[in-house]
Amino acid sequence: MPVGVVDEDNTATSREMIRNLDAFQTSHVVAHYPNMNEAREAIQRNEIYAFLLIPKGTTDELYSSRQPKISFYYSNVALLPGSTIFRDLKTISSLGSAHVGAAKLSALGKTSSEIKTFLQPIALDLHMIGNPWTNYNIYLSTAMVPGVLMLFVFLITPYSIGTELKFKRSHEWLNMAGNNIHVAIIGKILPQFLIFLCIFYGYEFYVYYILGFPHPGGIIPILLLGFLTVTACQGFGIFIFGIMPSLRMSMSICSLWSVLSYSTSGTTYPITSMNPMIEAMAQLFPLRHYYMIYQIAIFNGFPLYNCILHIGALLIFSLMPLLSINHIKTAMQKYTYIP
């Protein structure tokens, strides 16, 4: 990621610092600016995400123990670059400090392990369970791609039922099912279900086995989750169409609902930090339960009984059409489509 430097000191030490910064995996020094204002304008022009300011006399003061101050300025407007660069710049300045301390202590004749202990008496052992590389793809693809797939299911289900009404085939459709709406719906949904299930399993196979995303939970939760997700979305779609048997309204509701579910699933911004009312409402979105089951049973590999409530919720979504299926029948027999 591009960062800039304002080096007013121009000494061997300051240049070493800049070289160190450049050597980090995540930052790349792209430009030197003569003063702070120009660097700030470069951020506003989106050329760099952050810059390091080394004031004049830093090296002098460092060697004469007068505690100089370097500053780094970073923009948090894009959160991920902001926090990544913050980490790098902080490491740089800590290294700068440690460098001086180490030089001083080794002059006193301390051994390297003594120096290490003095500089950092308590060290943190960080265990990043499941995603030790902080791989962003693992965050993104496991929540957003299923979200998009679910959106498709959400929209296609009412669309396929609604078009029967639209093209005035609803009577024919019901007659084929012997006037039994259950048969009619199942007959319509089953082939779609198989297709969606194949797509979903294909996606899961791709991310877990080809891309090798962490899945210590094993195959059973993966298969179960794929099945439940598809049925829950289809169930939700039929339910909405049953409540509002108009193609346009049900599709509008489904699309608005599914777009909102990206936020309320809490995949990027945790749901516990939201308003309590939103936290409760989030339970109405299938993607939320998908995500919880994914992170408990697949990503962290805990036993399935820990997410039994979420599995139950998805089952309820799958069974919701039972509430409104009779309404679909009346709609199919009586309503006509108005463009």
Next chain:
Amino acid sequence: MCYIWAKEMHSTITDEGVLIFCILVPLLYPLLYSWIYNNEVVRDVPIAVVDLSHSQISREFIRKVDGSPDTKVSYFCNNLDEAKQLVAKQDVKGIIYFPPDFDKKLFRGEQSHVGVYCDMSLMLIYKAIYQTAQAVSQDINSKIQISQSNNYTERDDEITTKPLDFESVEIFNSTGGYGNALIPAIVMLILQQTLLLGIGLAAGTARENNRYQDLVPISRHYNGIFRIVLGKASCHFMIYCVMGAYITLCVPKLFHYTSMVTVPSLLGLMIPYLLSCIFFGMALSCLVRYRENVMLLVVFTSVPLLFMTGISWPQSNIPGVWQGIALLFPSTFGIRGFLRISSMGATLADIKTEYQALWIQVLVYFLVTCIVYRYQINQTRRHAYERMESLKQKAKEAKEKKMAETERKTLAESELE
């Protein structure tokens, strides 16, 4: 042109689908999203502590972690397995583990370790736990350093622990708020997507109401291309000027988001943005045969479009192909530009690339729209002509029939005579 404008206005207000997407969604969705993200930052992430050393220093560490704003110590466990169970139930998001020899090692003059286990399913939670643990350990470290070195003054202590001082300044979005980072992008995307949906739905309806499923009806008002395109565009533009002002000015005020927009920069960005969205939508609307199909198309693209702008994953790290695809959509430049003028206080000169790109899009999509509308008009004329021809044909046939009949009659009459 005024007639078309009035007609389009009328259809926007009376068509419930268009009404939902053009008026209600832009009004309500920003409020809803702001409400969702209004807390901005993650506070008091629950963590479990496994303290096997039971020492004064470990307790100080725990107190400080508990006292920091981002984390909260909610459980004390006797071993790691117990803590793991809590993570499984999602009661806690992380574990801090002090080994039995934690303080012994410290007093022996060896490096001592604290284990921090983070649930990595959420980036923000990981950040909260990790940064807190790091800050606390640094704080305690410097205290230990001071006690070990033979300093005389406080200034000496400061220099020992921190020979090189540094400060970090978050110049933009200084709270690191999630809402502040995301909401400007979301509202701009809402503007574009609802426009596309509204225009597409209106076009779909027009087609379905038309006898030949044509976009352009036969009427003496619908003769010139520019008349149709500009008439329709001006209707959408008027509605969306109001919506745009509401979204870019009222919503940030209501929810106290950072908003550093100035009048020239906002106008300079929003006018080309809205225009390019409108013409893009109109060009796209010719593809729409049935009104509901447009929903499938537009809703699905929302999330990919948001990611293509570089709001989440940095723009500089997006593969070139996707960057190229992103150039096609007005939202890419609109969001990038708006983020900079509203969150960073950039001037119009700073977002030169963005607004220039938007004007180019306005021109290109305007031309495309004109071309497709020309095609549509020609098609309408052809349909009308065919219809007229077939009518003429029918009339002719009927006439001939009649003629033949009368002839036959006269023939029969003459035969009779």
